[in-house]
Amino acid sequence: xxxxxxxxxxxxxxxxxxxxxxxxxxxxxxxxxxxxxxxxxxxxxxxxxxxxxxxxxxxxx
Ligand SMILES: [Zn+2]
Numbered sequence: 001x002x003x004x005x006x007x008x009x010x011x012x013x014x015x016x017x018x019x020x021x022x023x024x025x026x027x028x029x030x031x032x033x034x035x036x037x038x039x040x041x042x043x044x045x046x047x048x049x050x051x052x053x054x055x056x057x058x059x060x061x
Pocket of ligand 1: 004022027
C-alpha cells in the first residue's frame with residue numbers, strides 16, 4: 001500500500017485512484033502548489049546573493 005506523500009495516509013491503487021500517489025485531489029493540489037511556490041521562492045532568494053551576477057555592477061564611472 002502506497003502512502004500519500006502529503007498527509008501520509010494510505011492511498012488507493014492507481015486503478016482506483018486518479019490522484020495516485022496522492023490520496024485525494026486536495027493532497028494532489030497541495031503538493032503541486034508546494035512545488036510551484038517553493039521554486040518561486042528559491043529563484044527569488046537566489047538573485048540578490050548570486051556571486052558574479054548582474055548584481056556585481058561596481059564599475060560605475
Ligand atoms: Zn493525502
